[in-house]
Amino acid sequence: MPTSPDQDLFKLAKGLFQDGLYENAAGQFRRYLQEFPQGANREEAGFLLGRSLYLIQDYPGALAVFTDELPAAKAFRDQILFYTGECAYLLHQDERSVSAFRQLLESYPKFSDADRAKRRLAQIAYRQGNRNLALGAYARALGFYQQAGSPPPDLEPLIWYKTGECLFRLGRLEEADTALKKALATIVSSDPDTAGLVMFRRAQLLAEAGRPEEAIPAFQEFLKANPRHPLAAAAHQAIARAYGERDDFKAAAAYLREQGPIQAVEQASQAFESARDHFLLGEYADAEKILKGLTQGQADPELRALSFRLLARVYVEEDKAAEAARLLKGWSQADPGRVDDARRLEIAEFLFQSNQLAPAETLLQAISPGAPASLADRADFLLAETRFRRGEPAAAEKDYKNYLARHPAGPSVPEAWLRLGEIKAQQGDDAGAIEVLRKATPAGADPEILIRGYGLLAESYRKQGLVDSALEASEAQKKLLPQLASAEEQALVRQAELYFRKGDYEKGLAIYAELAGQGQTSRHLDYRWHQGFGLYRLGRLEEANSVWQELAAGPEESSANLARFWLARLQAEAHDFAGANATLQAIVTDEADFAAGVRWQMGRNLEALGDYAGARQTYQELKQTCPDALVDTRGRLLAVALQNEDYQGYVERVESALGSAPVSFSEAELLARVRAAANTKDEAELNRWARALLLVAVEEASVEEAAFRQAALKIYQDQREEGLKDLEKILDEDPATPFADEINLYLGEELWRQSRCDLALARLKGLDLSQGGPERIARILFMTGVCQGKLGHTQEMVQNFSRLITNYAGYSSFLAERLQVGIALKLAEEYDLAITAFEQALEQEEDRAVLAEAQYWIGECYQAQGDDHRAITEFMKVSYLYPEQAIWSTTAKYQAATILERLGQYQEAVRLYEMVVKESQNSKQEAFAKQKLEAARQKLGGKPQK
DSSP: OOOOHHHHHHHHHHHHHHTTOHHHHHHHHHHHHHHOTTOTTHHHHHHHHHHHHHHTTOHHHHHHHHHHHGGGOSTTHHHHHHHHHHHHHHTTOHHHHHHHHHHHHHHOTTOTTHHHHHHHHHHHHHHHHHHHHHTTOHHHHHHHHHHTOSOOTTTHHHHHHHHHHHHHHTTOHHHHHHHHHHHHHHSOTTOHHHHHHHHHHHHHHHHHTTOHHHHHHHHHHHHHHOTTOTTHHHHHHHHHHHHHHTTOHHHHHHHHHTSHHHHHHHHHHHHHHHHHHHHHTTOHHHHHHHHHHHHHSSOOHHHHHHHHHHHHHHHHHTTOHHHHHHHHHHHHHHOGGGOOHHHHHHHHHHHHHTTOHHHHHHHHHTSOTTOOHHHHHHHHHHHHHHHHHTTOHHHHHHHHHHHHHHOTTOTTHHHHHHHHHHHHHHTTOHHHHHHHHHHHOOTTSOHHHHHHHHHHHHHHHHHTTOHHHHHHHHHHHHHHGGGSOOHHHHHHHHHHHHHHHHTOHHHHHHHHHHHHTTOOSHHHHHHHHHHHHHHHHTTOHHHHHHHHHHHHTSSOHHHHHHHHHHHHHHHHHTTOHHHHHHHHHTOOOOOHHHHHHHHHHHHHHHHHTTOHHHHHHHHHHHHHHOTTOSSOHHHHHHHHHHHTTOHHHHHHHHHHHTTTSOOSOOHHHHHHHHHHHHHTTOHHHHHHHHHHHHHHOOOHHHHHHHHHHHHHHHHHTTOHHHHHHHHHHHHHHOTTOTTHHHHHHHHHHHHHHTTOHHHHHHHHTTOOTTSSOHHHHHHHHHHHHHHHHHTTOHHHHHHHHHHHHHHOTTOHHHHTTHHHHHHHHHHTTOHHHHHHHHHHHHHHOOOHHHHHHHHHHHHHHHHHTTOHHHHHHHHHHHHHHOTTOHHHHHHHHHHHHHHHHHTTOHHHHHHHHHHHHHHTTTSHHHHHHHHHHHHHHHHHHHSOOO
């Protein structure tokens, strides 16, 4: 029976819709509505057009269609109302969404998706409440929360919690307390962390309301139920503050000192002091053992940072610079918030010492332009040294000149001139080297630099034929040589150091005593100091005192200062603390670490004298003037407060000491913890703080970020399917989420892996390439290009691959795919670009099979371009460079032979065909090669070759 045109068109459109081809279906439904405005299926077509647009996430378009269809709708009126509300919700048009959902529930109470509509109304009320809460409009926010009615189970505790917040802010304390108790009652038993958060907040609100008598038992109830909760330390502090509000700071201090977190702080501080003392005494194994415990334990971040840094120094003293660099690098990645310019330089120094030059250079380049002068001085010079050591003379020369321009009076100026002279000499510019090296050899410069400088200067003069000047420079170098230790002397010093490290002070002392008696240079005075140290470690204190007194009275400042420091230690050990401080006050030094150690020891001596006010002032000044010092001033300030019976000061300082513990429910703090847990891939911590954030947050973006990071971590931990579903859910709930770009990248890559190129391309093409680093951009360009190639969009593919190989050749996300890109470009007849891609593979690939294949394709590209001679050369490179890669080597010879045969060079062609036959026995290639060989031989017989 024949059908009408309108029925055929509707049947086509509906078929496309049922097959999931929504974009095509939408086009056909539009056509139907235009051509048959009075058609029999007009209402259903209008509804399905809106559904099609909704399903391809064109929510504005869908909402416009549903709005037009609603007035005349009959059979589909309930569904149109539902999707009107849904589209408006997703577009954050809350009033319009509420209106549609309420009409739906009033007119169609038994609608199949009524529960979903009710959930949306609760979500809108919650969202509106949060917006007003963020603005401080507590009464208005409360009204919205109360509009949520009977919310779904997952929303109910959140709404009760926020209701409690609003009531508290409005001064309705009893009602607030009731609301928070209801929040507790609605939290599932499987989520004790969130229950703990509500208990803590309830106690905190009581404290903020000035009701310490009720707050203290509320915090104690929280601690009893959650003894190991991350907020336990904050609860202890809150109880102490509540005591303080009753002016009973002594009770507050006593309470704190009984608690595990505070005891842990005091014990960790004492352990660090012990480790530092072991380090000063050269007892590196003991220091290492303590510091490893502090870095791996639960010490707060500030003390852990000090422990990591001191442990790195221990490793350097033990000749393990690479281990020191690895340690600090790992710490900086785990706790990036504590890595400032000073730490970057410190880590770069260790990396440089262990010859890890690339990561050292990266850190040095990250130091901010506004860094302190002394730090910038060292960083600029070290950057130049890094590039010099990497064998990059042009870059190093530029950096040394930059250093000299920025720091004309810097401590490394002579060495910078010396390096510039070396570079000039290496470049064969002897006249330029002479000019520069004269500046590297001023009076008073370091003897080692002068000796190297005069040596280079003499050589440059000699090459210029300036014999007298060369002799003069050589004579100057000769006079300075005695100031450096001979090879024999260096060996003895190393032996003495090892004896000291081993604890065999008698043998080490004998060597240092012998060396000290051989001169009066600065290095001999250093041997003399070590002689005194050996006597001190052997308990021969009077002799050590005599040696150090002699050095302290001498003219050499560095050895005199070091001797004074240890003389003061002897005096303190004899309980002459006042005398010790008098000795320490005589020390004047620009060396920051040494100066900090002196000030810290003076504070300890003042404590011993009972001058707690003086000790506190000393530690406070030390903390302000030397914030990077490797001393734990905070621990001493806590101890001084107790010794001085300053209980209020002790309580206040405990808060600083426990600064790592969360003390509030601020959204920003919880979001920071979510990010930190995501960075360290700590799933348990991430989930804990994400749940806390869900409870507290008023900004949707914060909750979405937490959900995004949880999903991304699942993907990282091989829970890929679950993580991707979570990402899709975020995008479905909020198409305008700030994380849409990153989510689409994850989803696009998954579709690309599945070779669903049309869907992958829809995700990838809209990504913002101005965001993110070059690795990300390279990956997007590659996947987009592959999809475009498979879909036949050749021109777009070529544009993306061209950009990829031109701008992102060196990035790891592209390394493995160069061959694939090159082959795709070759098939597109973009031979020059293909050759570039293959050549990049040759430069950076290590797999010899891949290298052989890349070299083969280069030959094919030149052959396709008609450059036969270049093609032959490139094909033969496969055989010469990768002979073990038989498949590619043999095939390349065959291709070269066919070109030679075509060019009439039959003798060379025969020779290659014979090789191919020999190498490809029992294969199809052997048969083809034999046929070609016979044909070439016949041609050779008819046309003899020269």
